[in-house]
Amino acid sequence: MDLRAVIDSFQNCSCGRAHSFDLKVYEADRGLVHRVGDILSKSGFPKKIYVVSDENAIHASNGILHALDQCGFHYQTKIYPDMRYAYMSTAKEIMNAAAGFDGILSIGTGSVNDVCRYAAAHAKKAFAIFATAPSMDGFASDSAPLIDNDFKISYPCRQPSVVIADTDILAAAPVELKAAGFGDILGKYVGIVDWKVANYTTGEYYCEKIVALVKKAVADVVAIADKVTVHDPEAAKAIMDSLILTGCAMQLAKCTRPASGAEHVVSHFWEIHKLEKGIWPDFHGKKVGIATLLVTKIYKKLLHYPSIEPHKESLDLEDVLSHYSAKNREEIIGYNVPNPTDAIDPAVLKDRWPDILTSIREDLPDETALLDIMHRAGCVTELQDANLTPEFALEALRYSPYMRRRITLLRILDMLGIDENILTI
Numbered sequence: 001m002d003l004r005a006v007i008d009s010f011q012n013c014s015c016g017r018a019h020s021f022d023l024k025v026y027e028a029d030r031g032l033v034h035r036v037g038d039i040l041s042k043s044g045f046p047k048k049i050y051v052v053s054d055e056n057a058i059h060a061s062n063g064i065l066h067a068l069d070q071c072g073f074h075y076q077t078k079i080y081p082d083m084r085y086a087y088m089s090t091a092k093e094i095m096n097a098a099a100g101f102d103g104i105l106s107i108g109t110g111s112v113n114d115v116c117r118y119a120a121a122h123a124k125k126a127f128a129i130f131a132t133a134p135s136m137d138g139f140a141s142d143s144a145p146l147i148d149n150d151f152k153i154s155y156p157c158r159q160p161s162v163v164i165a166d167t168d169i170l171a172a173a174p175v176e177l178k179a180a181g182f183g184d185i186l187g188k189y190v191g192i193v194d195w196k197v198a199n200y201t202t203g204e205y206y207c208e209k210i211v212a213l214v215k216k217a218v219a220d221v222v223a224i225a226d227k228v229t230v231h232d233p234e235a236a237k238a239i240m241d242s243l244i245l246t247g248c249a250m251q252l253a254k255c256t257r258p259a260s261g262a263e264h265v266v267s268h269f270w271e272i273h274k275l276e277k278g279i280w281p282d283f284h285g286k287k288v289g290i291a292t293l294l295v296t297k298i299y300k301k302l303l304h305y306p307s308i309e310p311h312k313e314s315l316d317l318e319d320v321l322s323h324y325s326a327k328n329r330e331e332i333i334g335y336n337v338p339n340p341t342d343a344i345d346p347a348v349l350k351d352r353w354p355d356i357l358t359s360i361r362e363d364l365p366d367e368t369a370l371l372d373i374m375h376r377a378g379c380v381t382e383l384q385d386a387n388l389t390p391e392f393a394l395e396a397l398r399y400s401p402y403m404r405r406r407i408t409l410l411r412i413l414d415m416l417g418i419d420e421n422i423l424t425i
């Protein structure tokens with residue numbers, strides 16, 4: 001993908017911001033595992049590197065170390081057992097171990113990349129990723145969601161300068177992972193509505209051109225939904241391209257708005273509560289897919305309210321806190337005091353309501369269409385498939401918006417003056 005062309009297309013953007021990103025090289029093609037050393041060398045990546053992976057990923061990337069040897073890289077490897085969780089402690093461990101090296105190469109997906117991204121940014125090392133599964137859109141992200149004290153927080157980091165993917169390896173990834181990547185992309189439908197809502201109601205920064213980029217990335221993968229479950233390098237590349245583009249969109253916007261809305265926060269709510277109980281929280285994109293379905297259902301119900309009489313929110317903070325662990329109390333208070341909805345004038349909300357309805361109508365597919373897309377792509381759509389109960393789903397829809405300091409439509413439902421049963425799923 002010609003990243004230069006993407007950046008160039010954003011020059012003199014009408015939103016008034018200068019857009020850029022750090023990712024210099026993104027290559028995805030068949031057989032690239034044997035060209036990793038070559039691509040890294042040509043992109044000027046340092047030769048003395050710390051290579052981090054886990055057992056699954058390094059096994060899938062057979063030949064990668066030989067490719068580094070051939071191009072004169074000096075490296076030390078650290079192979080973790082299957083890394084299902086991205087802990088802050090692991091990120092710090094890598095940061096210390098990489099002290100004598102000039103760069104970090106992360107081989108894998110999800111957690112491996114997240115801990116390495118943090119380590120590279122905070123130890124000020126060059127950073128590259130060899131992606132082994134198109135499972136989530138964090139590859140080109142400039143932040144790392146890490147678990148610390150059972151709470152997941154996104155830490156600002158830096159984008160990798162190089163991302164390489166061998167599409168034969170991506171295609172051979174388990175269907176569950178590819179479907180998860182697809183589910184993560186579907187979340188953008190909700191994210192766009194929420195970004196517009198924040199812009200309409202509080203004047204938060206918004207860029208139409210970035211939204212157009214994200215919409216195209218989503219449309220491109222939806223178009224190949226039927227091919228997600230089959231071993232098809234072209235389809236795997238299409239998913240990867242979209243995951244990279246939505247990651248870059250966050251960099252262009254300098255915020256996560258283009259790639260995540262209420263559905264990601266719902267997913268994070270499930271995640272922290274499961275982590276606390278020591279339960280595997282499941283793949284990110286799998287949860288995001290299901291959350292997208294739930295949030296879409298609720299947002300579409302709002303179309304039944306052509307006009308509203310909004311009011312200021314009266315927040316029962318103790319009620320909110322009772323749905324979070326006591327050890328996260330200070331963080332939750334920090335997100336809600338002062339109340340972010342104070343920035344919303346009910347008169348403005350009333351005035352912009354027709355625009356919000358237009359976005360719900362035009363930017364979100366209806367539930368039936370979404371279900372069809374997800375089924376074709378092999379995504380799970382039932383709560384029990386992600387080990388969730390209806391009660392837990394409802395709790396997340398009601399209380400998750402308070403674990404971020406951000407305006408989403410889900411966050412301001414209480415202000416709308418409409419039927420309280422809107423959340424019933």
Ligand SMILES: [Zn+2]
Binds near residue numbers: 014015016017208210
């Ligand atoms: Zn712009």
Ligand SMILES: [Zn+2]
Binds near residue numbers: 260284
């Ligand atoms: Zn995501």
